[in-house]
Amino acid sequence: MKVLTLISTAIAAAAFAMPAAAQDADAAQKLLKAENCTKCHSVDKSKKGPAYQKVAAKYKGKADAEAKLTEFLTKSPKVKLDDGSEEEHKAIKDQKAMANLIKWVLAQ
Secondary structure, three states: OHHHHHHHHHHHHHHHHOOOHHHHHHHHHHHHHHOOHHHOOOOOOOOOOOOHHHHHHHHOOOOOHHHHHHHHHHHOOEEEOOOOOEEEOOOOOOHHHHHHHHHHHHOO
């Protein structure tokens, strides 16, 4: 009985210790497609806009990274693209989905 209890406890602890990254990543990918972000961005290659890995590197170790990206994604600023042109960056209205997306981008 003790062995069964120990095994059950270990399985439960492992389940809680595992991050929900797969679900969060899926939700982030779904939002990227729904908002048409992949038109200008990808994970590892620059397109019209920077790769998410480049964004993550820019903000790595900065305490205000999430706040800055939240402000950027809610204010819809004009952005200068790699080809020199400018366009208005699309704002994301779903705050909860955007918060997940920002965490996902910063983890790249």
